[in-house]
Amino acid sequence: MQVTSPAPSLCVVVLAPVITVFMLLVAKVMRNDSLATALFWGGLATQLAVSVLVALRVFAGEVLVYAFGGWPPPAGVVLIANRVAGVFLLAGITVVFACAVALKWFLRDMRDDSVAAYAFTLLFASGYAGVVLTTDLFNIYVMMELLCISSYALISLKKGRAVAAALKYAVFGGLAGLMLALSAGVVYGLNGSMYFGDVSLAGVASLGAAGGVVVLMTVWSLSFFSALFPSHFWLPDAHSEAAPPFSAILSGVSILTGFYVLVRLSAAGLSHMGFMASLIQVLAQAGAIYAAVAMLVQRDIKRVLAYSTVLNTAYVFMGLTAGVDGVSAALLHALTHALGKALAFLSIGMIVKQVGSRDIYVLEGAGRAVPIVLIPLTASILNLVGVPPFPGFVSKVTLYKALMTHGSLSAALVLVLTSGIAALSYVRLLEHLWHPPVKRVGVPKLPLTMSFAIYGLMAAMVLLSVVCTSLVRIFNDALVAQHTVYSLAKLVVS
Amino acid sequence: MNEVNLFLLNLAIASLLISVGTGIAGTILKRNVVKKVICLGMVSDAVAVLLAFIGFRVKYPSLPPVWLFKEGDEVEHALRVFADPLPQALVVTSIIIGVAFTLFLSVAVVKFYEDYGTLSFEKVLEEVEGEVEEGIE
């Protein structure tokens, strides 16, 4: 393993979008919207290109380290990219890019001119890159808050009920963020350091009552950001009320952050943490059952997808308590879900915009009228169901195997059962959409950019299905080596 | 440190923790959005003060971490006597983020009130389960 420090590409990935936004604001004040748009595309394209670069270098066997200012941890903030980080960075930025491409078509329903949406998308991308790469507890708080504020703003940009949904998310999101800040401070008080290499969840928990409370707060707040039952209540409203490209970004990318940070904090997830592990298991299983059943009764098509996100988060958390194998399976599942869900939201968004309603019964037969969109839509939904040859199948099977080997039979059972129940909802969705049209729906002029976005994401999904089986092994190795990487990085920077 | 100082310190921390608890309860339980925002502000301020407490020295004398000495002098003395600068930086950052939050929430509440005329978002979002608003996607 070769540790490269300093790797300026990490700094670019995190800083470039924010700097672009600041330039964009100047352009906006000068009333030069075309310059603003050009800046937006420049910034996002730069971030995507550098993410690809990072992913390539990381898969060539390097571990990239960048310490801001050259200050060694725990005094300074260090960005570390191992294989897990590289994959998640690339996946997230790809989804954001695809949604940005699709954004133009949905702008008419926004309350403000385009520049605000572009600015918030860039800030979101920057916050996400920061969350993926950073290794300092307080920096996680700051990056998460950037991510969250951009999400609240993105949700509230849409006309209609969206402001209420954004408010609900924002109030409780603020609470969760404060819990993160407090736990960062208390961890510093207990340990003298906030660096991931010096802090581990199990270690902090064993430091007495304060440590236990801190771990509880951290885990709760991260499970809120990933929408684990019962902290999922904000999700159905927020993700269904947002405009489709933003629903895709939220359900695909921002959901990843919660458990990703947990995994970065402790490579074995919550496996060796006794009470906390059993609590999370129970909540995840209850959440899965609740979400699967809730999916069946929804009439709003976007709420079906939103509850499906809750379901998949529950699966991921079940995996987090099942040892390192479970954690790698959970990470893979999160990845396949992210791509599939983003694609689903984008395609559904297209159809819904054409028909003008989110009701499943009104949408009957709408799919046939827009055949170009129907194929990626079907692909994404089949991916969510988990049929071969889609990557969703591989990730579910791996998760199942990991759960069985680590002895949580009830979790494996719940996985199978709820997959079945959810499959009913998905099939119902597909059936409604594939039905021969009952009323005349005008065939839309599909903008070229929109098809680029949708087919680009589908290509990414296909690519993922090719590499998924090896990805599990790669994640496993990376997780086992995670702690060594942190210590090595500390040595290299000093 | 002696009993009285310990008791006072604990008293301060206990009251702050109770503020945090009350604020959290208020955020969750109150139905009026404005009250939720106020309780969130309460939690934010109490968390900031708690963070600041973590850096204080529990023995006297203690000084703020500003170098008033000549350069290079008495580093060990400084380390024994300065308050920890890191929690103070955490406080500054978290207060700014809290301000940003309150700003966004307040204006969103005003917009919400203008749109719906009610200050309880439960009422607005309640009817959504199982039903779909026609005409808007």
Place this chain on the structure above:
Amino acid sequence: MSGYRKLFVAFSFVVTSLVVACLATLKGVTLLPVRVEMGVAGAYYVTHSYVIGFSLWVRSVVNAVIWDFRAVDTFFETAVLFAALLATLTFTTELIGETRRVGKGVGLSPVVTTALKLSLPLALAVAGGLALEGHLSPGGGFQSGAVVAVMAFLLMAAYGVTTGWLERVRALLLTRSVALLALSVLAVVPAIIGMLYGLGPYALTGRPVPKLVIPGCCVVPVYMVLLNVFEAVAVGAAFTIVGLVVWLSMGGENRE
């Protein structure tokens, strides 16, 4: 809530905190892990901000932490602040459009306005001092911007706000945006200097940037001063904009 109930609630808070504090003191622990020695990070900050040979020449360690050791946090928290500001603007431009009631610009009495006129230079001096001396004493960019904003709010309250102020918003927006741009440029400059001189491509730190040496007096860390000043300008402009815009969107004076 009736008076008795309020009294009861207040009383129970006081009693609970007293009881908890007593319990903790009896057990000999503090409720929060308050440290006796400085943490590893804190010690590093203290020694590396003003020790000869490897120094930032910044006397106020907290400011060094905010703008150098952990400049990423500050940069991104500035981004959060401006994201919230942008979101606020997207809401209020709509509200301004809807409620275009012109305020009559009624302010407060001449006593208030005169007092304000006298204290305005003082407040500006304080703000300037906080920004320019941020590296020497507690204070810094954000605090200075907040002082400027408070002064602006007081002016608005004392002189009254009319729709004529809408044009000034644009000038303020420009100031804010230019200041932010300056911050971004400053963020990248050390990386460029570092790459040119082989010190490593580190952004957001004052180490590679040359310091201004005033013979016989002191060494001025120019980078830090510039950062503080621009942050002050950006934050001050931002809060003033918010105040103006929100006030205007409420229909000026009529709704107060």
